[in-house]
Amino acid sequence: xxxxxxxEADGGSRGNPGPAGYGAVVWDAGREAVLAERKEFLGVAxxxxxxxxxxxxxxxxxxxxxxxxxxxxxxxxxxVEQMSGRWKVKHEAMIPLADRARRLVAGFxxxxxxxxxxxxxxxxxxxxxxxxxxxxxxxxxxxxxxxPVTESTPAxxxxxxxxxxxxxxxxxxxxxxxxxxGWTGAVGRPTRLxxxxxxxxxxxxxxxxxxRGNPPLTELGRQQAANAAKMLAGKGNIAAIVCSPLGxxxxxxxxxxxxxxxxxxxxxxxxxxxxxxxxxxTFVEARDHDPxxxxxxxxxxxxxxxxxxxxxxxxxxxxxxxxxxxxxxPGANVLVVSHVTPIKMLLQLALGVGPSLLxxxxxxxxxxxxxxxxxxxxxxVRLANDTSYL
Numbered sequence: 001x002x003x004x005x006x007x008e009a010d011g012g013s014r015g016n017p018g019p020a021g022y023g024a025v026v027w028d029a030g031r032e033a034v035l036a037e038r039k040e041f042l043g044v045a046x047x048x049x050x051x052x053x054x055x056x057x058x059x060x061x062x063x064x065x066x067x068x069x070x071x072x073x074x075x076x077x078x079x080v081e082q083m084s085g086r087w088k089v090k091h092e093a094m095i096p097l098a099d100r101a102r103r104l105v106a107g108f109x110x111x112x113x114x115x116x117x118x119x120x121x122x123x124x125x126x127x128x129x130x131x132x133x134x135x136x137x138x139x140x141x142x143x144x145x146x147x148p149v150t151e152s153t154p155a156x157x158x159x160x161x162x163x164x165x166x167x168x169x170x171x172x173x174x175x176x177x178x179x180x181x182g183w184t185g186a187v188g189r190p191t192r193l194x195x196x197x198x199x200x201x202x203x204x205x206x207x208x209x210x211x212r213g214n215p216p217l218t219e220l221g222r223q224q225a226a227n228a229a230k231m232l233a234g235k236g237n238i239a240a241i242v243c244s245p246l247g248x249x250x251x252x253x254x255x256x257x258x259x260x261x262x263x264x265x266x267x268x269x270x271x272x273x274x275x276x277x278x279x280x281x282t283f284v285e286a287r288d289h290d291p292x293x294x295x296x297x298x299x300x301x302x303x304x305x306x307x308x309x310x311x312x313x314x315x316x317x318x319x320x321x322x323x324x325x326x327x328x329x330p331g332a333n334v335l336v337v338s339h340v341t342p343i344k345m346l347l348q349l350a351l352g353v354g355p356s357l358l359x360x361x362x363x364x365x366x367x368x369x370x371x372x373x374x375x376x377x378x379x380x381v382r383l384a385n386d387t388s389y390l
Contacts, residue, residue, distance in 0.1 A: 001212070002029075004029040004071075006071045007059060007061075008024070008027070008124045009058040009074050009075070009124050010020065012050055013047045015260055016047050020043065020050040021039065021131025023038070023054060023126065024054045024055070024061060025037050034123075036064070037061075037127060038127070039127040040323060041134040041327055045376050049094075049097065052097035052098065054074075055083070059105065067109070068109040071114070072111060072113045073120070073121065074113070075121045076280075080113045097376060097377055103352070117250075134327075137366070161336070189330070190373075192332060193322075193333065193346060193371045193372070194333060194370055195335055195338060195364055195370065196228055196253075197338070197339065197364070197366055198251070198337065199221030200220045201217060201367055202217065208280050209280065209281055211358040212271070212274050213274045214246055215248065217251050221251075221252075221366070226303040228367070228368065232256050232260060233260050238333045239332035239333055240255055240329055241260070242325070242336055243264055243265070244272065244336070249270070249338055252337050253335070256337065269317040270318070270339075271315050272339035272340070273309050275308050276304070276305040276308025277305060277306040315348070340363050343369060344358050344363065350380060351379075362385065368383065369381070369385060
């Protein structure tokens with residue numbers, strides 16, 4: 001754990017608005033050693049949006065390191081003065097970003113903000129420029145996948161409409177039209193991730209830990225996959241399908257691919273948690289096998305099963321997948337077929353909440369949830385655990 005750190009952040013836009021990216025670096029208290037770096041290409045955005053995204057990424061990295069006191073240094077006078085409370089946040093697009101940054105600030109014991117000249121912010125500036133340079137790479141990948149490049153809608157295009165009643169699927173086709181202004185303040189057209197859990201297997205019937213094992217779908221599981229595919233085909237307007245490499249997810253995804261006429265791309269980052277020595281055990285069996293470790297695992301996402309993977313490690317790879325999907329499919333609907341833990345992680349990221357969600361949210365087999373991620377950094381959950389089509 002590092003008690004005191006220095007965060008330097010920067011963001012830029014080539015065109016303002018134009019291809020944008022941010023960079024953030026976390027130093028030790030003496031600014032001698034780099035503890036963490038963050039950078040990301042954001043698509044089309046403004047300088048100010050990119051600056052705020054850099055600040056948010058730097059604060060998130062500091063929190064992950066366990067820092068309690070943070071000294072933030074930026075060459076953006078606007079962000080420094082607004083976060084210090086001396087200037088008001090007036091622009092609609094900045095309000096949700098400033099609120100998100102303030103929520104992160106509240107998690108530390110002390111945070112200070114200072115303006116520095118650009119030449120003193122060269123490390124973060126370099127990372128931001130590297131991120132903007134990634135625009136060409138992202139464009140090449142999109143072209144290779146035959147995916148159209150979709151720019152963000154103007155800053156006044158509005159936000160997502162809150163989801164409908166529980167258990168009722170929100171029409172997927174709504175994403176084809178620019179969303180109307182909403183109360184959340186998020187702007188632009190979001191990348192909408194339709195999160196489909198795989199169908200039933202024998203291990204799920206017996207309620208056993210099922211991670212890297214590869215049990216096939218049961219007859220009911222195949223019917224669940226078919227029902228989900230029929231529902232998704234009826235909604236339409238899905239640009240791509242990605243899935244976990246495990247058979248139960250691939251079989252579920254391929255049913256949807258056949259119904260939608262789309263290929264299925266396998267992404268290793270969507271694989272289920274590695275439960276190690278607990279694979280195939282029930283909750284009680286795992287608890288009895290390693291009582292102390294199992295108890296700690298239930299309350300601490302950094303703890304891993306014997307020979308397995310911690311939830312923090314799962315979150316790291318799932319976050320990487322999320323970033324890639326948002327960059328590759330801006331403003332599009334993407335079907336993500338995976339497992340209970342990666343899906344919960346994506347919902348956790350969209351909600352911006354802590355790890356308690358992993359233990360409190362129930363997701364049924366073959367259920368659909370929807371998370372949206374906006375170009376300005378906003379996010380929302382539109383639907384959770386819908387099974388009405390089953």
